Amino acid sequence: MSSLLKTHDPSEMNGLDFDVEKIRQDFPILHQKVGSKPLIYLDNAATSQKPQCVIDAVEKYYREDNANIHRGVHMLSERATDYYEGARKKIQAFLHAKHAHEILFVRGTTEAINLVAQSFGRTNLKAGDEILITHMEHHSNIVPWQLVCEQTGAVLKVAPINDRGELILEEFRKLLSEKTRLVSVVHISNSLGTINPVKEIIAMAHNQNIPVMLDGAQATPHVPIDVLELDCDFYAFSGHKLFGPTGIGVLYGKEKFLDAMPPYQGGGDMIRTVTLEGSTYNQLPYKFEAGTPNISGAIGLGAAIDYLYQINFSLATRHEEELLHYAQDKLAAINGLRMIGEAANKISVCSFVIEGIHPHDLGTILDQEGVAIRTGHHCTMPLMKRFGVPATARASMAFYNTLQEIDSLAAALRKAQEVFA
Amino acid sequence: MSDLRELYQEVILDHNKNPRNFHKLDNANHSAEGYNPLCGDQLTVFVKTDGTTIQDLSFEGHGCAISKASASLMTSILKGKSTEDAFKLFDKFHHMVTGEMGSEPDAELGKLAVFAGVCEFPSRVKCASLAWHTLKSAISSGEQVSTEGDDL
Ligand SMILES: Cc1ncc(COP(=O)(O)O)c(C=O)c1O
Numbered sequence: 001m002s003s004l005l006k007t008h009d010p011s012e013m014n015g016l017d018f019d020v021e022k023i024r025q026d027f028p029i030l031h032q033k034v035g036s037k038p039l040i041y042l043d044n045a046a047t048s049q050k051p052q053c054v055i056d057a058v059e060k061y062y063r064e065d066n067a068n069i070h071r072g073v074h075m076l077s078e079r080a081t082d083y084y085e086g087a088r089k090k091i092q093a094f095l096h097a098k099h100a101h102e103i104l105f106v107r108g109t110t111e112a113i114n115l116v117a118q119s120f121g122r123t124n125l126k127a128g129d130e131i132l133i134t135h136m137e138h139h140s141n142i143v144p145w146q147l148v149c150e151q152t153g154a155v156l157k158v159a160p161i162n163d164r165g166e167l168i169l170e171e172f173r174k175l176l177s178e179k180t181r182l183v184s185v186v187h188i189s190n191s192l193g194t195i196n197p198v199k200e201i202i203a204m205a206h207n208q209n210i211p212v213m214l215d216g217a218q219a220t221p222h223v224p225i226d227v228l229e230l231d232c233d234f235y236a237f238s239g240h241k242l243f244g245p246t247g248i249g250v251l252y253g254k255e256k257f258l259d260a261m262p263p264y265q266g267g268g269d270m271i272r273t274v275t276l277e278g279s280t281y282n283q284l285p286y287k288f289e290a291g292t293p294n295i296s297g298a299i300g301l302g303a304a305i306d307y308l309y310q311i312n313f314s315l316a317t318r319h320e321e322e323l324l325h326y327a328q329d330k331l332a333a334i335n336g337l338r339m340i341g342e343a344a345n346k347i348s349v350c351s352f353v354i355e356g357i358h359p360h361d362l363g364t365i366l367d368q369e370g371v372a373i374r375t376g377h378h379c380t381m382p383l384m385k386r387f388g389v390p391a392t393a394r395a396s397m398a399f400y401n402t403l404q405e406i407d408s409l410a411a412a413l414r415k416a417q418e419v420f421a
Numbered sequence: 422m423s424d425l426r427e428l429y430q431e432v433i434l435d436h437n438k439n440p441r442n443f444h445k446l447d448n449a450n451h452s453a454e455g456y457n458p459l460c461g462d463q464l465t466v467f468v469k470t471d472g473t474t475i476q477d478l479s480f481e482g483h484g485c486a487i488s489k490a491s492a493s494l495m496t497s498i499l500k501g502k503s504t505e506d507a508f509k510l511f512d513k514f515h516h517m518v519t520g521e522m523g524s525e526p527d528a529e530l531g532k533l534a535v536f537a538g539v540c541e542f543p544s545r546v547k548c549a550s551l552a553w554h555t556l557k558s559a560i561s562s563g564e565q566v567s568t569e570g571d572d573l
Contacts, residue, residue, distance in 0.1 A: 364428070365425060420429070
């Protein structure tokens with residue numbers, strides 16, 4: 001099953017086409033209008049839409065299987081537990097992790113990073129120690145480290161990027177030192193679309209025995225992930241960006257790290273025994289899953305992963321590449337448009353600014369044309385500063401987007417230029 | 422497109438392109454910085470008052486067309502008005518952009534009526550009111566304001 005996610009030999013692909021119109025039928029939300037215009041959803045980096053099978057899985061769980069997990073001997077509780085743990089196994093296969101208990105369910109990428117910052121960070125950091133991130137991080141891979149730095153006296157180091165929005169690896173290497181305790185890097189940038197050279201990053205860090213965490217929020221929907229092959233120590237992602245529900249996400253951690261880390265939150269499910277004098281903790285993964293988890297969310301995320309196998313992910317990503325190149329050409333033809341993020345290796349995310357029109361105004365005008373994009377700083381204020389802009393407009397494509405939708409985007413941008421002419 | 426023309430009226434586009442009173446005010450005795458985290462609009466409003474009357478005012482910063490035009494028009498209209506009247510006008514303006522008012526903008530709003538279209542665009546209310554919030558804060562305390570948590 002998991003081999004479907006690996007890149008196929010191109011010869012196997014002959015005659016196989018990605019039928020985007022058929023795929024779109026799986027996403028009920030796409031078939032609506034904004035005023036009189038058809039909805040064109042190009043805000044997938046913020047959150048993705050959900051296929052019918054995910055909606056059905058969540059609904060079926062509440063209709064037929066709802067019970068608390070790991071607690072009851074009754075039929076429903078056993079069934080709910082099976083589905084919840086089944087979802088964990090699906091995610092294990094999806095990430096190619098060694099053990100299912102290395103998969104922790106959390107609320108999302110943000111909570112996953114906070115968990116590592118507080119549990120791993122507070123245990124392993126002392127004054128003067130360093131954590132290394134990059135200039136293109138989402139706030140959720142900056143602020144948790146700033147918090148733990150305040151708590152421990154550790155120092156946050158930031159590796160620079162070039163004008164195309166690529167990490168400068170040489171500078172990154174120079175910032176690794178005997179004081180570095182952890183590297184935490186975004187796998188794919190949400191604002192720029194840049195795919196970071198994570199294999200090289202991990203090899204460099206491991207060379208000095210420094211563990212590496214990857215923020216995979218934008219990577220999981222667009223590239224196959226193999227945590228063993230990458231050899232990363234922690235990997236975080238959010239279900240809602242991967243065509244699953246909101247409120248569910250995953251932290252993968254190597255067993256040796258998770259075993260050594262103290263619990264993040266205390267409560268039910270995460271204990272072995274509790275006395276009023278003290279408690280002993282449950283084994284992995286439950287040590288990190290205090291309280292009743294998001295059961296339906298986990299099940300919905302499992303269904304989203306099933307869906308990705310079913311549609312043939314490698315064909316989907318090839319379609320996304322076509323969308324990217326098409327969009328890059330169309331946008332380049334617009335007068336006064338400046339792309340922000342021109343990495344050689346990037347996913348279907350186009351951030352840009354247009355001379356004389358603030359991104360927020362663009363967003364409003366595009367909405368009138370049915371085109372949903374994100375405008376603002378995209379939770380990457382340091383990155384906006386690096387490029388000297390307060391905000392950008394960002395069109396982010398998923399495999400259910402079409403070339404015609406890119407045409408509509410370009411037409412709407414020209415309309416905005418007319419309004420502001 | 423008709424809603425768009427309602428929102429982006431010529432006067433607004435003109436004030437966006439050529440903002441009035443768009444400079445630092447050297448003899449200001451009040452100033453405050455306003456920030457709209459949603460779109461990154463950031464502006465500073467400078468005011469010179471004698472305690473009761475706004476003798477001069479200006480602004481600096483960057484933002485979308487709505488926030489820039491709103492700051493530009495606000496600074497043009499309030500020069501010479503009492504702070505009390507300015508706050509009253511802000512109330513009326515706020516009512517207009519949030520759509521809490523009847524269909525016709527209050528006559529006292531004068532030129533500010535060009536912002537009536539904003540009420541059709543709830544996500545833009547903060548942009549239109551940022552300069553006003555900032556002015557109020559400059560006069561009353563001189564602190565940084567953020568439109569985060571504003572009622573719309
Ligand atoms: C690169 C990146 N990291 C982290 C996050 C945070 O994800 P969430 O809000 O789902 O926790 C996002 C989402 O906006 C993101 O794009």
